[in-house]
Amino acid sequence: xxxxxxxxxxxxxxxxxxMAVVYSVMPSRELTASFLLVWLFLACLDRPxxxxxxxxxxxxxxxxxxxxxxxxxxxxxxVLAGGRKVNVPMDSLIAESRIQAGQIAARLEQQxxxxxxxxxxxxxxxAAPAPDPLPEPAPAPEYEAPAPGMSPEQTLQTISTQIQNGxxxxxxxxxxxxxxxxxDALVQLTLTKLEPDALSQPLSQLHSLADLIVTRQNWILSHxxxxxxxxxxxxxxxxxxVIQKLVLPTANLVRAGIPADQAAIxxxxxxxxxxxxxxxxxxxxxxxxxxxxxxxxxxxxxSLLDSKExxxxxxxxxxxxxxxxxxxxxxxxxxxxxSSSSSSSSDSYSSSSDGSGGSNVAKNPTIAMxxxxxxxxxxxxxxxxxxxxxxxxxxxxxxxxATMNLSAWLGGQYVTVxxxxxxxxxxxxxxxxxxxxxxxxxxxxxxxxxxxSSSDGSSSYSGSSSGYETSGNPTPKSLEPIAITPExxxxxxxxxxxxxxxxxxxxxxxxxxxxxxxxxxxxxxxEGMLSLLSGN
Numbered sequence: 001x002x003x004x005x006x007x008x009x010x011x012x013x014x015x016x017x018x019m020a021v022v023y024s025v026m027p028s029r030e031l032t033a034s035f036l037l038v039w040l041f042l043a044c045l046d047r048p049x050x051x052x053x054x055x056x057x058x059x060x061x062x063x064x065x066x067x068x069x070x071x072x073x074x075x076x077x078x079v080l081a082g083g084r085k086v087n088v089p090m091d092s093l094i095a096e097s098r099i100q101a102g103q104i105a106a107r108l109e110q111q112x113x114x115x116x117x118x119x120x121x122x123x124x125x126x127a128a129p130a131p132d133p134l135p136e137p138a139p140a141p142e143y144e145a146p147a148p149g150m151s152p153e154q155t156l157q158t159i160s161t162q163i164q165n166g167x168x169x170x171x172x173x174x175x176x177x178x179x180x181x182x183x184d185a186l187v188q189l190t191l192t193k194l195e196p197d198a199l200s201q202p203l204s205q206l207h208s209l210a211d212l213i214v215t216r217q218n219w220i221l222s223h224x225x226x227x228x229x230x231x232x233x234x235x236x237x238x239x240x241x242v243i244q245k246l247v248l249p250t251a252n253l254v255r256a257g258i259p260a261d262q263a264a265i266x267x268x269x270x271x272x273x274x275x276x277x278x279x280x281x282x283x284x285x286x287x288x289x290x291x292x293x294x295x296x297x298x299x300x301x302x303s304l305l306d307s308k309e310x311x312x313x314x315x316x317x318x319x320x321x322x323x324x325x326x327x328x329x330x331x332x333x334x335x336x337x338x339s340s341s342s343s344s345s346s347d348s349y350s351s352s353s354d355g356s357g358g359s360n361v362a363k364n365p366t367i368a369m370x371x372x373x374x375x376x377x378x379x380x381x382x383x384x385x386x387x388x389x390x391x392x393x394x395x396x397x398x399x400x401x402a403t404m405n406l407s408a409w410l411g412g413q414y415v416t417v418x419x420x421x422x423x424x425x426x427x428x429x430x431x432x433x434x435x436x437x438x439x440x441x442x443x444x445x446x447x448x449x450x451x452x453s454s455s456d457g458s459s460s461y462s463g464s465s466s467g468y469e470t471s472g473n474p475t476p477k478s479l480e481p482i483a484i485t486p487e488x489x490x491x492x493x494x495x496x497x498x499x500x501x502x503x504x505x506x507x508x509x510x511x512x513x514x515x516x517x518x519x520x521x522x523x524x525x526x527e528g529m530l531s532l533l534s535g536n
Contacts, residue, residue, distance in 0.1 A: 052081070053104070056094045071105040127511060129216045137249075141286035145173040148374030152312045155369075155376040156302045164296060169281035172274070175381075180274065182389045189396045191265070193404040200262040202406070202493040210254035219515040223372040234510030246337055250289040257284035302367075310371040311379065313365045328507050353398035371429040412490030414498075467487040 055078065055468040066078035066086075075087040090098055125132075143165070146158045155174065162170035163233055203358060213220065226240030238246060257280040260263045268276045305315040308516070368379040396404075407413060509515035 032414075034180075053100060055088070055097050058092050058094055060094060068101060068108075070108060071101060076101045123207045129219050129512075129515070130214065131218065137252075137286040137290050139287050141287070143167045143281070144168070145170060146375065147479050150376065151304075152307070152314055152369040152371075152376040153302050153304055153369045156314060156367075160300060164289070164292050164298075166285035166287070166292060167281055168284075168288060169277050172277060173378065174375065176375045178373060179377075179385055181391075184273045186389065186392055186396070188269060189393065190404075190409065191269055191397050192401050193399045194409065195402055195405055197262065198404070198406055198409075199259070199265055199493075202496045203259055203265075204261055205496045206254055206258065206493070207260040209496065209503055210251035212507055213247060213251035214255060214315065216506065216515060217507075219509070219512045220519075222512055223516050223519060225519075245294040246291070249287045253284050253287040253291075256287060257281075305366060312371075312376070313366055314369060315366045317364055405410055406490050410490030410493070411487040412492075412494060414491070414494045 054063055054065055055076075056063045064078075064080065066080045068076055069079055069085075070077040071085070071090075076090060076093070077085065079085050090101060093101065143162065144158065145162075146155055150158065159170050159174050172183070175183070220243060221236065221240060222428050226236055226243060228235040228237040228240070259268070265451050267280055271279075302316055303312040304312060307314045312523045369376045370379040370382040372382050399408075504516035505521060506515060509518050
């Protein structure tokens with residue numbers, strides 16, 4: 001082309017990787033900005049020349065078809081059909097070609113701006129502490145409360161299904177109306193007796209910790225200690241699974257449904273416990289359902305074994321339990337002489353073996369039910385509720401208003417921040433199960449000599465230990481149900497300030513790198529907390 005200043009050509013160009021290859025090398029968690037840039041650049045270079053333009057020299061004696069890929073220093077950068085690149089000065093083109101060059105340059109500039117914006121967006125998302133917007137679980141199935149007149153089998157099935165669906169309010173709604181009324185009154189009396197800020201301060205700190213976990217979840221789950229070095233990129237190890245399936249849903253649950261300040265606590269007194277409970281149930285049900293999916297097995301089916309007017313015995317067919325292997329069952333003569341009258345309401349819907357005599361014969365689990373005010377409830381609850389409610393009321397009435405602390409209310413005690421031995425350098429296989437000892441852990445609770453599964457009807461105000469200290473292998477191998485007791489809740493609320501202080505360096509981190517560095521400084525305490533949460 002006359003007047004065209006042909007510079008160095010590039011006859012060899014790397015072909016665009018096939019899409020299968022592109023996807024095979026893509027990170028499993030996010031597309032990095034650098035990868036996106038290379039991919040789009042190569043794709044642009046390898047596009048077919050179906051949009052080649054006509055370019056005519058200033059003298060009009062030569063016209064070629066080429067694709068304009070840019071403009072630099074008042075020169076048009078053209079790629080010819082054979083792949084050769086040439087730079088043509090604008091002054092050597094006719095007016096129509098110069099106008100065409102200006103229009104294409106403007107369009108290319110818009111495309112570059114869009115690409116830059118997309119790269120920036122991807123980079124920001126890759127570096128973000130959490131997804132934006134934060135992911136939300138699927139809505140929980142619609143709540144169906146137990147209705148009076150249901151058969152005992154229908155009652156248990158409804159309770160089991162609704163808990164599986166995340167609706168914990170069903171435990172309250174399954175009680176007879178007079179029982180619910182007494183619970184409402186106990187809640188109101190408890191709030192009157194509690195010290196000012198006894199709940200609001202620890203709950204606010206608990207919210208702060210939950211917020212940290214939720215709003216830094218990308219940084220947390222990308223920590224090398226939580227990744228499976230033997231798996232694909234982004235795969236989590238056992239501890240990472242605990243974070244993802246237990247800690248994160250629990251933190252979301254706290255943010256969604258637990259009162260965060262005194263105003264939220266005052267709302268319980270203003271609108272009543274029942275209405276408040278159902279409002280919170282709607283908020284937390286999706287997160288509870290997530291936890292139930294990880295922890296629970298499919299709902300059990302109960303069948304009627306025997307019934308009289310207001311009593312019934314239900315059996316769970318197919319769930320054989322060997323009494324010889326587990327010792328005396330709760331329904332056996334050796335252990336049930338007066339347990340039904342002393343069982344607390346926390347055991348409301350647990351099944352027991354029907355044990356008839358001392359024979360070592362495998363039996364299906366059974367549960368005795370009693371009909372009260374049209375509602376079927378466990379016989380142990382029906383026989384022990386009045387005594388339990390009176391005991392709680394009498395204990396509260398002995399206190400002056402605004403004088404009861406958390407320990408007096410729930411039991412438990414202050415738990416020091418648990419620690420575990422830390423290796424000098426980060427080890428991605430930290431949680432791979434190689435450690436089988438908990439000797440490095442601080443004592444977190446006093447051991448309890450009593451069997452936590454037994455109940456003697458004692459008041460929760462006694463401050464007895466629940467005995468949930470760590471033992472054995474601190475590495476979480478799998479998700480197992482955690483026995484939540486009033487003492488455990490009391491200990492958490494009394495100790496949350498220590499964890500809030502521990503989390504200060506994490507809250508101050510500005511990126512994933514500084515967050516991971518801060519986590520390394522407290523990794524021993526984090527391991528101890530994971531062990532505490534996982535029950536190992």
